[in-house]
Amino acid sequence: MKTHEVNFDGLVGPTHNYAGLSHGNVASMTHGGAASNPREAALQGLAKMKFLADLGLPQAVLPPHERPALETLRALGFAGSDADVLRAAAKHVPQLLVACSSASNMWVANAATVAPSADTADGRVHFTPANLVSKFHRSIEPPQTARTLRAIFRDEARFAVHEPVPGGQALGDEGAANHTRLAPTHGHYGLHFFVYGHSALGAPEVKAKPGKFSSRQALEASAAVARRHELGEDNTVFAQQAPAAIDAGVFHNDVIAVGNENVLFYHEQAFVGTAAVVAGLSRRYEKLNPGDGLVALRVPSRRVPLPDAVKSYLFNSQLVTLPGGEMALIAPRDCAEAPRVRDFLRELVDRGDTPVQQVHYFDLKQSMRNGGGPACLRLRVVLTDAERAALPPSVFLDDRSHARLAAWVKKHYREKLTHADLADPQLLEESRRALDELTRMLGLGCIYPFQREAGR
Numbered sequence: 001m002k003t004h005e006v007n008f009d010g011l012v013g014p015t016h017n018y019a020g021l022s023h024g025n026v027a028s029m030t031h032g033g034a035a036s037n038p039r040e041a042a043l044q045g046l047a048k049m050k051f052l053a054d055l056g057l058p059q060a061v062l063p064p065h066e067r068p069a070l071e072t073l074r075a076l077g078f079a080g081s082d083a084d085v086l087r088a089a090a091k092h093v094p095q096l097l098v099a100c101s102s103a104s105n106m107w108v109a110n111a112a113t114v115a116p117s118a119d120t121a122d123g124r125v126h127f128t129p130a131n132l133v134s135k136f137h138r139s140i141e142p143p144q145t146a147r148t149l150r151a152i153f154r155d156e157a158r159f160a161v162h163e164p165v166p167g168g169q170a171l172g173d174e175g176a177a178n179h180t181r182l183a184p185t186h187g188h189y190g191l192h193f194f195v196y197g198h199s200a201l202g203a204p205e206v207k208a209k210p211g212k213f214s215s216r217q218a219l220e221a222s223a224a225v226a227r228r229h230e231l232g233e234d235n236t237v238f239a240q241q242a243p244a245a246i247d248a249g250v251f252h253n254d255v256i257a258v259g260n261e262n263v264l265f266y267h268e269q270a271f272v273g274t275a276a277v278v279a280g281l282s283r284r285y286e287k288l289n290p291g292d293g294l295v296a297l298r299v300p301s302r303r304v305p306l307p308d309a310v311k312s313y314l315f316n317s318q319l320v321t322l323p324g325g326e327m328a329l330i331a332p333r334d335c336a337e338a339p340r341v342r343d344f345l346r347e348l349v350d351r352g353d354t355p356v357q358q359v360h361y362f363d364l365k366q367s368m369r370n371g372g373g374p375a376c377l378r379l380r381v382v383l384t385d386a387e388r389a390a391l392p393p394s395v396f397l398d399d400r401s402h403a404r405l406a407a408w409v410k411k412h413y414r415e416k417l418t419h420a421d422l423a424d425p426q427l428l429e430e431s432r433r434a435l436d437e438l439t440r441m442l443g444l445g446c447i448y449p450f451q452r453e454a455g456r
């Protein structure tokens with residue numbers, strides 16, 4: 001039975017905008033209020049997906065959520081027609097309308113945590129949608145995420161889509177962005193590395209706290225995900241993110257480390273006691289895979305200082321295994337524009353003695369200005385061929401579906417969006433028309449509240 005990693009990329013939604021909503025995310029805090037280009041954002045994302053598909057890697061898409069989120073605005077007391085709701089929200093609480101219009105669901109590394117069937121006690125692929133409670137605009141994502149995942153991974157004999165972790169603000173869970181799976185190949189029994197920033201219940205091993213920004217991931221939430229996914233003690237490792245890294249703008253672990261199969265690429269300031277964490281991880285990896293070592297690629301601060309890593313988003317690169325067996329780093333173009341980072345990457349590839357043999361740079365500026373790099377835009381799902389065959393075929397990307405999706409974006413998306421546009425009922429209509437067409441293209445049925453209301 002063959003097993004592959006499938007990258008599910010989030011399609012950027014038609015209301016992509018810059019609202020400065022994420023305290024602790026330097027790019028978001030810097031660009032709030034700037035005009036956005038949703039069309040360019042969606043096409044940049046699609047170009048990355050096509051590139052990976054052309055490399056021979058299985059690539060699929062996850063649809064955006066309905067925005068502005070009328071259901072949320074109504075739940076918060078706005079009533080009347082859709083246009084009334086938008087008008088009243090814009091007039092009385094404009095920041096609420098802006099938050100309910102964020103296209104943040106594009107960053108699907110935060111959609112869920114995933115455990116492949118090779119690792120779980122019941123032999124199913126497990127998903128826990130992230131609760132994203134630490135930011136209001138993201139906390140409204142989980143119900144739609146769960147509906148979408150259930151529409152795609154609908155065979156309950158093969159897939160388990162759990163409810164998000166409960167517990168409110170204390171038990172924040174931000175999904176796969178704080179989780180890395182390591183294994184000799186995707187099909188092997190994998191080691192699950194969970195990285196948290198705080199303890200909700202005062203766990204004694206969690207001492208230091210960030211001072212400037214707050215942590216989004218609780219140890220107790222990570223542990224709950226591991227239990228639900230029926231992982232064992234032998235294949236889970238937990239480590240604390242360095243508070244100094246969080247204060248430097250590392251709001252998720254995937255801003256400071258990335259792993260793939262037997263490789264962990266990480267910054268030396270990533271964790272509390274990074275050297276000990278990586279040594280422990282290597283021991284655990286070797287115990288599971290005797291004779292096969294973890295390739296730990298450390299990036300020292302003297303080569304790439306923390307602020308350069310955050311600004312360039314070096315570690316938010318995707319690290320993928322190509323069909324020939326070597327690995328490629330899919331990096332933001334910002335890395336090519338940062339001399340220290342570019343030089344480091346050139347040397348890494350030129351060394352030739354690590355699995356990382358290629359680097360490809362991508363222009364994802366529209367997403368990057370909100371702190372979303374290549375790795376934020378994808379959810380990795382390791383699937384056997386039989387599991388893959390159980391999914392709706394139209395969610396996969398090939399030349400034909402790429403061309404159809406690009407044409408769909410050009411038909412429905414605006415080239416400029418400012419906050420004044422968000423109250424325009426026409427924008428809501430355009431978005432709904434686009435999503436309705438998209439669900440038909442992807443073969444997903446009715447997954448949005450507006451479709452249910454319209455009795456489609």
Ligand code: SUG
Pocket residue numbers: 017018019020021022025028029032102104107109110135138177251252254255370371372373375376
């Ligand atoms: O949650 N930005 C997202 C970026 C998420 C990146 N994901 C990963 N690292 N996996 C966030 O902070 C900004 C929206 C705004 O300000 O308009 C935002 O939500």
